[in-house]
Amino acid sequence: MATDFWSSSHYKRWMLDRATLRQARADDLQYVDDPEYLDFLAIFFANLISRLGKKLQLRQRVIATATVFFRRFYVKNSYCETDPFIVVAACCYVAAKAEESPVHIKNVVSEARMLFGKYGIKSFPSDNSKLAEMEFYLVDDLECDLTVFHPYRTLMTLCGKAGGNGGETEAGELGVGIQDGQRYWGTGEGKLELEEGAVQMAWFIINDTYRSELCLIYPPHLIAITAIYLTLVFHTSTRATIQAQTQSPPTSSGASASSSPPTRRSSRTANSHKKAPQDIVGFMAGLNVSMALIATLSQEIISLYALWDRYREDHTAESARSAFAQGQLSAFGAAGAGTSGKRAGHARSGSVLSGTTSSGGTPTTGDLKDDGAGLAEQQVVTPAFLVHLLLRMREARLADMAHPATGRPMAVNKMLERAQAAG
Template sequence: MSANFYLSSHANNHLHPHAALLMARVDDLRHASELELAWIEIWSASTMQKICKRLGLRQQVLATAIVFFRRFYLRNAYCDTDPALVAATCCYLAAKAEETPVHVKTAASEAKTVFNDMGLTSFTSDNHRLAEMEFYLLEELDFHLIVYHPYRALVQLCGREGGAVTENSMEQKAMMLEMDDTSLQMAWFIINDTFRCSLCLVHPPHLIALAAIYLAFALHPPASAAAQILAPDTPADAAALSSSNVSSRTRRRSVDMTAANSGAAAAAAAADLNGTAAPPQRPDPIAFLASLQVDQSIVLEIVQEIISLYDLWSQLESSSSNGSNGGGVSSPVAQQLGVGASARLASASGSSSNSNNGAGPTGTGKGTPDDKVISIIRRMQEARMRELREERSKQAAARKVG
């Protein structure tokens, strides 16, 4: 494994522009809408999560499996393949790549159980098909099985990475970003959710980790910046704050500088008395993020894509005809963002007016999100088969004429 991400196959072969992702979906877009294809991406990640859970595999294995799935369909179409078989094979291969292998019979059996629960009874537990698909998957992946994930960048930025404790390591950790456990867990949840879209094919993992940190701080502002980020409680407070903005800012800055200088002087004096060096102070979170040598516009673009993902996810959940889940997204991040209310309202108001054209969201079947996505995939495959039959008929007719 390459110690440098920029020298790895991940950085040099598997980061693509958005245009490449659109070109990969040309065949699928003839039989489905962009919204439906986004739903397939969300469904595939949720499906592999269920399979890995039944196999007892950890989160990193699941992330690797989803990346394999995304890379495979960068070169193939959903309508030409069996996404269920590909998803099961990606879980099986990712377990090997992450050095937690499972037996092929177990992988096939547990995958069949998951798909049977979804109503996809056509999936077979024949392990020979899964083993054969593994070779096709390896070929499509160019045998590049080492994947970098944002989790490692997240723990490194927060100074939570394990290892031997030395004086240098303690100093380095003290200079990293300070995040409380709640914010760190929220950033981890956000990274989990990013695998429900194609961000891993476009952006390096450290930029995705930074976007997760930005979004986590937006939900749980750090203590040092909470007073600056949080808005006043009432309009009267806002008016009073604006009228005394200049004077209070100057006074607050002088008080803060005085307190900081006195605190640093006290720490230095105590260190001199004890004969030890003063412990380094953690940098301010906002100043730390601003000092990073990254393009902040790209990070904000990733943040926007993550928020859009939650909106798409909510539309998939809220359009269930039975309404058993209430239209809510199971992610705690989406719940804190308040995503989903507008999608549920639009779904309820538009369900009676939209016509069923066979390619829009209203023509995707009823029931659970699994039912809708499976019906989308079946419709796409059937349309593709008709298209291929028509092409063969035209070719046969052309040969007779010739």
């Protein structure tokens, strides 16, 4: 199971299509002026989960699992009829248990109260049993499918340092009984050797994908391969290497253009042209996944960055940004020194976007930022705005339920009945 994605609950029950996701937001759409706000909410809550996760010292994989739980929950529910903040806390609490690194419920409650308070949320219950109750309903809505696959594993299988899964794999240092997972798709063999900074960048891109619903639509290995592909394109020195390799054949310059994927034709020419020390393009082609799909996914990730660029953390921004920057620095410190997993674990939670704020050795994402620059004049969205929006959505929803089409107002208990009848 742990290695067999194709027989997992993740693949069998939780690979969803766009239509389903659109349907899931149908109620919410009635209460927002601009459908894009819902995408901003997706970014906001992923950030919130990540932040709460860090307060609870959860590893990146746990945070990713919590985020997937949150997304799955909102496939079945609406923002306007629920309190996403307690859902966020419950997702972290359950994910920690599901990933075998439990945290005490008391800690979750107190950290969540503190964190959410900064966003003006004062209603988070101080009572443990309220969170435990939410956990119960959450597990039910998740249909008890608590094992989630993530792209990190594919990334490490493809790009981890050869010779065991040493410091590269997030959890590798604890390993007894750990074996390299078999690939569960394609025919490719061997590993792609990337610079430390490039692997880091791919890892951060994967982190960033959780700000969207991509984790519900695409199997994790495709997300990982897309992250590697984007890294090959955007990571400066890696791109330079590829360009140098593919200099002579005029057709193969495609790899350096930001959005066009290496087509089979170009990869074949690169393949046959010369025996480079490492044939990166050939390696990608050898993975035997649909490169058209990878191109689509790349576009989706890039448009996520464009959207994200218009999202600004307001009053909490200072602390958040510095935290990110610190994470970034320690990330590279840790990477260089090959230090222990705990620190590396924290470092692993970085993002490509925030990476641009720190200095020197950071992989720059100038290209990504440029893509967003054209949209810079559009409206900027802040957490304060989104929190206010959520409250308005919920009030409007309640008002609608209280004043149905009949025009007669309805008492609360009646309203509950109505809600029940609606199923």
